[in-house]
Amino acid sequence: MNKHGVPIIDNKAEMRELISHIRKNNNIIGFVPTMGYLHKGHLSLVQKAKEISDIVIVSIYVNPAQFSQGEDLSRYPRNIDHDLTLLKNLHTDYVFIPQEDKMYDPDHKTWVHVTELEDKLCGKSRKDHFRGVATIVLKLLNIVSTDLMFMGEKDYQQVVILEKMISDLDLPVKIIRCPTIREEDGLAMSSRNSYLSPEIRINATSLYQSLNHAKDMFHKGIPEVKEVIREMRIIIESKGGKIDYIEAFDSKILQQIDHLSKGSRIALAVFFDGIRLIDNIEI
């Protein structure tokens, strides 16, 4: 225990031992992997985990392997004290904060690729991002060996990739998808929102507005993706957003589509003042 009143585990061996103890009591383990700087999106995952698991474990680890060269690894926001207070308030059972220099061997060579899926959408501009995500999640699952893992649909591609990895590798874990949590004005919760200045913060609401506009267009009988994306671009660019991509795709295999239909999805990545924000919506 510690001043925050929530048990922290900082090494792999201790984590494994704890898990084998929990397993013996036939408890269902719920796991929420995070990179810290927790917001209401993360907390909604912990709450869901509390509802349907016996023991909830949250990990906090800023995974260097999922940042590409030139991205924001070194300045990624951190506030462990605040995170622990929030987790304690939700009665989180254990927090796993692995020692940063112990997570990867200095001579790490093993990478998990979920081919095709990793190259689409965010994978086009974030080289090696998803191999970094898949590899760290697999490592964490091998240490925490959970029954349920809770992930937000804000990172939609990430969820689809990890579900495919779990199925392809016969991992005995199930992902529980949780809906995107938004600020009152619709901006999807993200640790990176903290980078935004007040004015730009307001302009960033154009992302969710554009996604809702797309949904409206579909319901008004305009399913042509080209047409829909043209109008989305206008909404975002008029607020100063620099679009990385806007894409409509099949929700299962992330296959690009020309015509929207019920259940298909639109995702986007947009830079505001150099900060890359993502969001997506189900049609």
Next chain:
Amino acid sequence: MNKHGVPIIDNKAEMRELISHIRKNNNIIGFVPTMGYLHKGHLSLVQKAKEISDIVIVSIYVNPAQFSQGEDLSRYPRNIDHDLTLLKNLHTDYVFIPQEDKMYDPDHKTWVHVTELEDKLCGKSRKDHFRGVATIVLKLLNIVSTDLMFMGEKDYQQVVILEKMISDLDLPVKIIRCPTIREEDGLAMSSRNSYLSPEIRINATSLYQSLNHAKDMFHKGIPEVKEVIREMRIIIESKGGKIDYIEAFDSKILQQIDHLSKGSRIALAVFFDGIRLIDNIEI
């Protein structure tokens, strides 16, 4: 049970259930993954597993993902009846023979790469071989979730790659390395030896002869790899072997070396009549 008197499990769910039952009794599980057509090399692994584990599980699965285009997947030798008789005689506890069409999803996309190591030695000519090996072994470990896995040093690069994968991915399993088992004349045991005609079978003994010759040269004060390999080539080529590679390397990271020293290793791959045989020796 069945006519062979050894319990066979043919699906993942049943295997998982059995494992969780074994785990509850705190038994140590020993696992021997094979592609069947068992010989004394495999049996030595099973024997070692019997010695130091409580429950021994052998898998038989010819993994298509580790055969490259144009290799011998379709004609890889099989004899399940004989395999089961041999395994019964060694009092194997369970044999896992997954249904062939159930092991990989038809839309399998997830591959494990152990970079650098996978491209050396056999990786140079067998494209994608080691990603196939790493992926199937990870899948099997996720189903069988063993404490100990038994592997022969005949496939030396495979052992080094899988040890690195296990360490990098934090898998809770330990590889027990077992020595290469040889025919009386020195030829390393291999399922592929069954392809050889009687004359060629005799010529193939030149592989082990050349490896021993290398060791002798080192002990006689000739550590220069160039010199050693020159003489090895003469021994093998005089018997009609077509050399794929002969390489001397550091035993830990498979780094090519120019001078032999105690503990370094020489490995080779040679075609006899189109059949690719491998062997290696510790200096």
